[in-house]
Amino acid sequence: GAVVSQHPSWVICKSGTSVKIECRSLDFQATTMFWYRQFPKQSLMLMATSNEGSKATYEQGVEKDKFLINHASLTLSTLTVTSAHPEDSSFYICSALSASSYNEQFFGPGTRLTVL
């Protein structure tokens, strides 16, 4: 149990286009989901916290107009990178908080974004 999926697993896009990444909790409901970004050989940095039905809370330095987060249901959160640029190329990982499992966070497999 407690599986989190992400789609797509990798994406290549042209500079200036928008990319949507989906994060789903497959067998549990997640009132809170998190989005992280990981640059090569660096650790995960929290970008934003997403609560179902409300606006996301962004970490300092993360542009909310560039990284649009929607958490419309208890099993789905989406991250849209708008007007992507090469510096947005990174590994994006989501996680979902399971209230029924000691509030443990379960992580998705990540999405590799490459912006040309």
Add this chain to the structure above:
Amino acid sequence: KQEVTQIPAALSVPEGENLVLNCSFTDSAIYNLQWFRQDPGKGLTSLLLIQSSQREQTSGRLNASLDKSSGRSTLYIAASQPGDSATYLCAVRLNNDMRFGAGTRLTVKP
């Protein structure tokens, strides 16, 4: 602001050796601490989760300890194998907020 530090940044050992990875954090008011493994280009694999009320957790050849008052955790790997080669990440949770260390890159040589 919670800061998580992992030492060493990289470690190379011969197969069969026992080893210890270290993690320290600045704010002891954590909810839990978790150790993850990450293979190159892949997502995170949870290894051990220690709740704030616990002192250690064990799974197979892995043992993780937690000393909240001193802000430290260790991950002990017994009888290391080449398949253990990966980056090991420590993360602490304050309320709903999880913060990661930079990781220790482990190489186990056959």
